[in-house]
Amino acid sequence: MNQNLSQPPRLSDRLLLPAMLVASILALSPAIAPAKDLDVELQLGGRKLRAAFQPVVSEVRKSTVEIWCGSKHVAMGVVLDNEGHVLTKASELQSNITCRFSDETEVRAKFLAADREYDLALLDVEHDKLVPIKWANEDLADIGRWVVTAGIDESPIAIGMSSVRSINIPKVRGKAWLGIEMDVATDRPKIQSIRPFSSASRSGLRTGDVILQVSDKVVDTRDLMISALSQFTPGDSLFVRVLRGSDYKNFQVTLDRWGKDAFHRQAIQNRMGAKLSNRRAGFIGVMQHDSVMSSHNCGGPLLNLDGEVIGLNIARGGRTESYAIPVSLLKERIEELESGRLAVALPMYILPEVEYVSNTSDRKEVVLPEPPPLPEN
Amino acid sequence: MAGKVSQRISIRQLIQLALLPALIVSWSALAPALQKEAKSTESEPASVLNKELPESIEDLKALEDQVQKHRKSMMNATVAVVIGNSQGSGVVISKDGYILTAAHVIGRRGQAANVWFPDGTLARAETLGTDHETDAGILRIVEEGEWPFCAMAVPDSYKVGDWCIATGHPGGRREGRPPVIRIGRINNVTPAMIRTDATLVGGDSGGPLFDLKGRVIGINSRIGVSTSWNLHVPVGIYEENWESLSSPAGFLGVGGDPYNRDGPCTITSVSGNSPAFKAGVRVRDVIKKFDDKPIKNFRELVELVSQYAPNKAIEVEIVRNNKTIKLEVTLARKDPYRGIR
The missing domain is CATH 2.30.42.10 (PDZ domain)
Known part of the structure; x- marks a missing residue:
């Protein structure tokens, strides 16, 4: 349905730089005293302006959590019920998950299940003062209404305006690209060089690293590694375990689309500003709003001015767009997640040190893949 | 990643952007014009529109109502402009089909262009004048008809801090997606540009920036790295150069x-x-x-x-x-x- 993604238009921004320079030169000639910028705190993301929206989130923030993985704030989440179910964005999760509440408590969370289609994850926490979220009764998505993203603080994380009522964000098609060249002198998948601007270069992988594991697959040889990688599509986020010197290291890698993402002007422009979500495509029937937020601000509730929870932020999609799953759709997915029917197969994005349980009812532990043996030398 | 590419761009842009603050017009010179404007629109909730900060949920509601009041007309006048392989946006500003856009969207005078309205209507247009220095450009629908439009605001009828709405076709026109509305505030103005925090991206070029009374105050033109660096050509540029910009080839x-x-x-x-x-x-x-x-x-x-x-x-x-x-x-x-x- 979307031609533009597969065949992007030659967008008219080639004059961006020259035009800017020319504009500066032009404007230099009239010697007029400079006007003062609008106070940063009064701008859209500004502290004072966000504070004006405090009454909107005063209740919902008690049902909102910050999801941390170790020392990294990765996402937001919402408390679903009194049993301790927490809903969040799946693909940002890593090991050692904890939830921070608005009362400043922090508790460990267990991963229960993931919905790959909408990138949702169900967590389990133990906390004695849970405030379950109250969703709006019906879909209230509209165009040109304030939308407010609640966090755990008094002021919301972000504000913006609803832009598109319902939109399909198609999956990214094409060949996935990691961006490494391998050393052919050894059978083991050893990195000989890393292409600039590739997913490998921004993940932290280095020349000389020997890849031991790709997601849950142990890869002893180059061929195994290539076949393990070929299971993934562009936009997928997975972990890679490497041997660097005598240390094991884990990296999260988001695969690019070959030839497109790294150098495409539109992709570059979209990355200008807040950090985009790794998984930001493949959503059907989401609402789009213009709130400027980072990838770790996703997974939490989106409200209208009346304080009704109209959706769950699921991705930062580009410079001008953030996506939220509307409530009706969300309720279906939650039911599915809580049913235990969803595959509990290791989500590719979570490092396997995490304690896994197979489903919500009988909490059975899953055997984790053995870490690969250290090679000699 | 592209991180590096965009960084390189960003540094260049930052250097260029750093030049800008030195050139910026004093608001005080424009203040009298604004007062005139405020008087002429008594029916509008001028108090909320001119507040530095919304003080209550009621204030925020009033702003939202204002957007709702003009939402349809703003969206209906926003068009996608397609010339060959090139795509951008534009806004119809008169019943007979004059369209403001960016110079870099239309390139040069005398070209055939396709103009798509949100309801799927396709109209043939021709490109008129361009001014590549300010990035102002105009095209005109060549078919007979009464086109939905939004009027241009009086030049300089806006000031730093004013609320605004940007629309356009980010990423190019997409089947089934109406023009995309974004809100922002004017962060600064010079005679040659309006800077807002209404976010833009490729494809938005040529699309309109509206005030909350639904009038066109600028045209989307270019961006800096930060989401609060979105630059628009002020409507005054079009007004001043109307004769040369609007003449056919x-x-x-x-x-x-x-x-x-x-x-x-x-x-x-x-x-x-x-x-x-x-x-x-x-x-x-x-x-x-x-x-x-x-x-x-x-x-x-x-x-x-x-x-x-x-x-x-x-x-x-x-x-x-x-x-x-x-x-x-x-x-x-x-x-x-x-x-x-």
Whole structure:
């Protein structure tokens, strides 16, 4: 349905730089005293302006959590019920998950299940003062209404305006690209060089690293590694375990689309500003709003001015767009997640040190893949 | 990743952007105009629109109501502009189909363009003038009709801190997706640009920036790295240069070899009854100068003629049989849909 993604238009921004320079030169000639910028705190993301929206989130923030993985704030989440179910964005999760509440408590969370289609994850926490979220009764998505993203603080994380009522964000098609060249002198998948601007270069992988594991697959040889990688599509986020010197290291890698993402002007422009979500495509029937937020601000509730929870932020999609799953759709997915029917197969994005349980009812532990043996030398 | 690419761009842009604050216009000079404006719109909740900070949920509701009031007309007047492989946005500002856009969306005068309205209506248009220095450009729908439009605001009727709405087609036109509304505040103004935190991206170029009364105050043009660096061409630029920006392309009526870059500009055909024919230009003439500007090849002539408005008398210097002759031509109006020049 979307031609533009597969065949992007030659967008008219080639004059961006020259035009800017020319504009500066032009404007230099009239010697007029400079006007003062609008106070940063009064701008859209500004502290004072966000504070004006405090009454909107005063209740919902008690049902909102910050999801941390170790020392990294990765996402937001919402408390679903009194049993301790927490809903969040799946693909940002890593090991050692904890939830921070608005009362400043922090508790460990267990991963229960993931919905790959909408990138949702169900967590389990133990906390004695849970405030379950109250969703709006019906879909209230509209165009040109304030939308407010609640966090755990008094002021919301972000504000913006609803832009598109319902939109399909198609999956990214094409060949996935990691961006490494391998050393052919050894059978083991050893990195000989890393292409600039590739997913490998921004993940932290280095020349000389020997890849031991790709997601849950142990890869002893180059061929195994290539076949393990070929299971993934562009936009997928997975972990890679490497041997660097005598240390094991884990990296999260988001695969690019070959030839497109790294150098495409539109992709570059979209990355200008807040950090985009790794998984930001493949959503059907989401609402789009213009709130400027980072990838770790996703997974939490989106409200209208009346304080009704109209959706769950699921991705930062580009410079001008953030996506939220509307409530009706969300309720279906939650039911599915809580049913235990969803595959509990290791989500590719979570490092396997995490304690896994197979489903919500009988909490059975899953055997984790053995870490690969250290090679000699 | 592209992180590095964008960083490189960002540093360059930052340097350029760093130049900007030094040039920025004082608001105080514009203040009297604003007061006039406020008086003339008593029915609008001027108090909320002029507040530095919304003080209550009621204030925020009033802002939202204001957006709702003009939402439909703002969206209906926002069009996607397609010229060949190039895509951008635009806004209709008159019933008879004048469209403001960015110069870098339309390139040059006298081209055929397709204009898509949000309801799926496709209208044929022709590009009019461009000013690549300010990035202002205009096109006009050539079909008969009464087009949905939003009027231009009085130039300088806005100030730093005002709320605004940007629309356009980020990423290009997508089937089934109406123009995308974004809110922002004016972060700064100069005579040559409005800077807002209403976020833009490629494809938005040429789309409108509205005030909360639904009037066009600027045209989306370019961005910096930060989401609060979105630059728009002020509507005043269009107003000031209306005559040159809105005139159609001139038409001479000669043919030549566009692939012969080495020149000379030898005429291989002359359209009957064309301005060139009337002026006495004949096949095998070599055009040396047009309006005293030297012409190296046919392509240069085409580029140059398209910058001239019709009905202007222009001196053309030709060489015929080794003799230099000066002729006076009066350009006609080019019709891009006839495909002649």
